[in-house]
Amino acid sequence: MNLLLLEEADFVGPDRVVLSDRRLTHMQEVHRSAVGDSLRVGRIGGLMGTAQVRRLEAREAELQVTLDQPPPAKLPLTLVLALPRPKMLRRVFQTIATMGVPRAVLINSYRVEKSFWQTPFLEPEAIREQLILGLEQARDSVLPEIVIEKRFKPFVEDRLPAIVNGTLGLVGHPGDHPPCPRALTEPVTLAIGPEGGWIPYEIDLLGKAGLQPVQLGERILRVETAVTALLARLF
Amino acid sequence: MNLLLLEEADFVGPDRVVLSDRRLTHMQEVHRSAVGDSLRVGRIGGLMGTAQVRRLEAREAELQVTLDQPPPAKLPLTLVLALPRPKMLRRVFQTIATMGVPRAVLINSYRVEKSFWQTPFLEPEAIREQLILGLEQARDSVLPEIVIEKRFKPFVEDRLPAIVNGTLGLVGHPGDHPPCPRALTEPVTLAIGPEGGWIPYEIDLLGKAGLQPVQLGERILRVETAVTALLARLF
DSSP states (O other): OOSEEEOGGGEEETTEEEEOSHHHHHIIIIIOOOTTOEEEEEETTSOEEEEEEEEEOSSOEEEEEEEEEOOOOOOSEEEEEEOOOHHHHHHHHHHHHHHTOSEEEEEOOTTSOGGGGGOGGGSHHHHHHHHHHHHHHHTOOOOOEEEEEOOHHHIIIIIHHHHHTTSEEEEEOOSSSOBOOOSOOSOEEEEEOOTTOOOHHHHHHHHHTTOEEEBOOSOOOOHHHHHHHHHHHHO | OOSEEEOGGGEEETTEEEEOSHHHHHIIIIIOOOTTOEEEEEETTSOEEEEEEEEEOSSOEEEEEEEEEOOOOOOSEEEEEEOOOHHHHHHHHHHHHHHTOSEEEEEOOTTSOGGGGGOGGGSHHHHHHHHHHHHHHHTOOOOOEEEEEOOHHHIIIIIHHHHHTTSEEEEEOOSSSOBOOOSOOSOEEEEEOOTTOOOHHHHHHHHHTTOEEEBOOSOOOOHHHHHHHHHHHHO
16 A cells, blocks of 8 residues: 555545555554654545544544645556456556556457356445455546446447547457557557467457457467456557 | 476377376366367477367376467566565566566565465476466466565675676656666566565665656556556667
8 A cells, every 4th residue: 555545534634534444554553654744645536645644542533634746647548358357356456556547348249258247246336346446556536437338249249339530459369460659659559369379250340340450469468467468568 | 278388297298298286177178178189388498389188087187289389479588576464466577478578587575475475386396487477377387487586685785786787777657867778679677566566775776777767647556557557668
């Protein structure tokens, strides 16, 4: 936790917050905070800054906050991601938030096991929890938007073209394709497939929606690693 | 497991192997292999190729292998990494193997907790297990070399200069430094710090050994994410 994120409900005054949950525990056990100490804080969806500990008790802390710094810029990106397996999914949400992805669309794919859609990690509160962990890591205060699209074809045919419009459309896919471009500043729509990759029909449909295949070399990366590697290469 | 890795002890003839462990389970449960099927295989430290299933029983499989393809190239890199916390360490070993790092040196740092050095995940067999998982993911057959250097100063002063010699020496460090360079083809020595980063004394000593600080932007990445992001940016 490199940034303590504040919820609206924490505010007891314009510049005062009271904390009593895992953030208090973190202050006590990791920071070993004392009254008068300063901490880095951010208001979810708002500015970042510092907080001074005004009162610190076993079950509650009161902080006075000064929020005067903008959060770091997000990447100019929409990420379209075949739903990863549940164990991977939680870390992928953290990675998305940490790397500065502003919007991710989770879609189905032939090689996504049906059971993956039943995971409790897709509940809005579970998603938010992982995104918060990712933001705390990166020092960012703005939650990414996560969109769930269970059906591949209607999304790719009917809604993806409008997302791709005005952006560079790319799909990560191993094989004899151009290498992933580097150091872009323009907006990008990037699709990343499931374990085992997209099937040809899906690559074809993604291509019709404006996404061209690019590759990262012959090594096959786990989804989480592929997300990080592609974003670090692109921007 | 995108590649089935073969140990020397598996060979019962020049081109015959018998398997009976988790690789057999994987063939049965994931590949749902049958006699006559082909699988991608690699000989640890050697060539890669295909294997045909010749015999498949509940507790044992016999494969006929044809090894005729070189493994993918490694990166021209020595990675110097402050020892991550045990939970992260296992995934970092996988990432190192998957990304094609040929040699990694684990070192101490002021912000590495002493207890991390006690983890059983640093036992040679435990390291090898994670590296194998990473190679199976990437489709590579050559184990990275992992060097453990518990003492920062003797390593950085006495042995690191010889490693850096003839390479571009870099240390990932947040702050007002040049951005991490891109698309290098020359050999690199790259140091990555612990959670919380290097302390100024360490940056100073690494600098004297020939490593110059570079940064990846203002977001703070987990160690595993930083390894992937820096390698994807550099090469």
